[in-house]
Amino acid sequence: MLNLKSFIVDDELIIDKPNWYKLKNEYSQQELKDAISDTIEGLPLPLFPITEKEAKEEFEELVKFDARTLLTKDNLYSKADYKYELSHWYLKNSVVGRKSSNYFHQLARWRVQHARHTSPYRSWTIKKFHQTFLNPLWTLSMPEVNSKYLRMCIQMRMYMAAQYPPAVAKSLYNLFEAKDVLDFSMGWGDRLAGFHASNAESYTGIDPNEEVMKNYPRQNELYETYKKTKFIQAPAEDVDLSDSEFDMVFTSPPYFHVERYADDETQSWKRYGKDIDVWLGDFLFPVLEKCWNSLKDGGTMIVNIADVYATDKGQNKSYVSICDPMNDFIKTLPQSEYTGCIGLQLNKRPGSNNDKPESKNKKIIEPMWVWKKGDDRTLDQIIDDTSPLSKFFQ
Numbered sequence: 001m002l003n004l005k006s007f008i009v010d011d012e013l014i015i016d017k018p019n020w021y022k023l024k025n026e027y028s029q030q031e032l033k034d035a036i037s038d039t040i041e042g043l044p045l046p047l048f049p050i051t052e053k054e055a056k057e058e059f060e061e062l063v064k065f066d067a068r069t070l071l072t073k074d075n076l077y078s079k080a081d082y083k084y085e086l087s088h089w090y091l092k093n094s095v096v097g098r099k100s101s102n103y104f105h106q107l108a109r110w111r112v113q114h115a116r117h118t119s120p121y122r123s124w125t126i127k128k129f130h131q132t133f134l135n136p137l138w139t140l141s142m143p144e145v146n147s148k149y150l151r152m153c154i155q156m157r158m159y160m161a162a163q164y165p166p167a168v169a170k171s172l173y174n175l176f177e178a179k180d181v182l183d184f185s186m187g188w189g190d191r192l193a194g195f196h197a198s199n200a201e202s203y204t205g206i207d208p209n210e211e212v213m214k215n216y217p218r219q220n221e222l223y224e225t226y227k228k229t230k231f232i233q234a235p236a237e238d239v240d241l242s243d244s245e246f247d248m249v250f251t252s253p254p255y256f257h258v259e260r261y262a263d264d265e266t267q268s269w270k271r272y273g274k275d276i277d278v279w280l281g282d283f284l285f286p287v288l289e290k291c292w293n294s295l296k297d298g299g300t301m302i303v304n305i306a307d308v309y310a311t312d313k314g315q316n317k318s319y320v321s322i323c324d325p326m327n328d329f330i331k332t333l334p335q336s337e338y339t340g341c342i343g344l345q346l347n348k349r350p351g352s353n354n355d356k357p358e359s360k361n362k363k364i365i366e367p368m369w370v371w372k373k374g375d376d377r378t379l380d381q382i383i384d385d386t387s388p389l390s391k392f393f394q
Helices: 017-026 029-040 052-064 098-110 120-125 127-133 147-157 166-175 190-197 216-223 268-272 276-293 323-331 379-385 388-392
Strands: 071-073 089-091 180-183 202-207 228-233 246-251 295-304 308-310 318-320 336-345 363-373
Touching: 017 029, 029 127, 052 098, 052 166, 052 190, 052 216, 089 166, 089 363, 098 120, 098 166, 098 190, 098 216, 120 127, 120 147, 127 147, 166 190, 166 246, 180 190, 190 202, 190 216, 216 228, 246 276, 276 295, 276 323, 295 336, 323 336, 323 363, 336 379
Parallel strands: 089 336, 180 202, 180 246, 202 228, 246 295
Antiparallel strands: 071 089, 295 363, 308 318, 336 363
């Protein structure tokens, strides 16, 4: 039986190019998969390596970064069709600042289960899942084997919860001239990082997940901006906001029951199950309404969410409508004005070759729905009003 233990260096399996080439010529794919599985059993997770120093330096880059350069126009394509129009405006994806938040929450992201996939954490730590994620070593002709390539295998064959680009968050805070921000689904601390790098002054964040909540204060300490922050560990629907006021509500809520961040009973997928009407009626709508009631006149609500491919009420999988019902609901709230939809550019998944013909020559985006309270300006008008050139001539 093939034994690869001699290739372990500092708790990492490292097979360089010459040895990997030689092994592939001498052994079958299945023999190598079995041997790799035996070897990585019990080894540490192949996390993306980030030091505290790198996280701090990355945050400093985020502070200096001109996030408005991400805002641009093009023809946009979204995987689902929506009643509410997309604009031509979108924000380019950016890696700037990602390490500054990922340093604190990478492990929590690895623990996220998907409705159709086990978590990356379980994929690595439970041996029976190894065979599933190792295939890209061959199908994508990976040149060697180490933590980097094994991590890529997991990302391609399993499901990794995505970060929200901190630079995009910074761009939106500054574009809409936010001062007091509410984020009712904080997630991986990416919008918190963007807040600290932006012109906004205070941030209130809500999340029921204890694993991420314990690290938000550590982010504050590393960034050293000394801005006002408040973190609330609770389901957003249970939080009393009646004495609070904000000029921006900006978040990316759970995508129905598809992403399962933890097994706690406080999670919306646990509380409201697989019935979209219950999830919308008992979770999303009440949370949006209480947030809207705390929004100042002239304030902005931005919700990054898309329709999802999932089961609903036990039926076969299909695209479940979230966005149209959500926007219909927001439309009923006092003084609500639909401003438009800004796209968040999606990076193409490595190894993916399933783009639809209708997406050709278009930017593939995820929608970020923008509503204003008592302000009927269009997205074009707001972008023009806040442009540096416009401010120069005021």
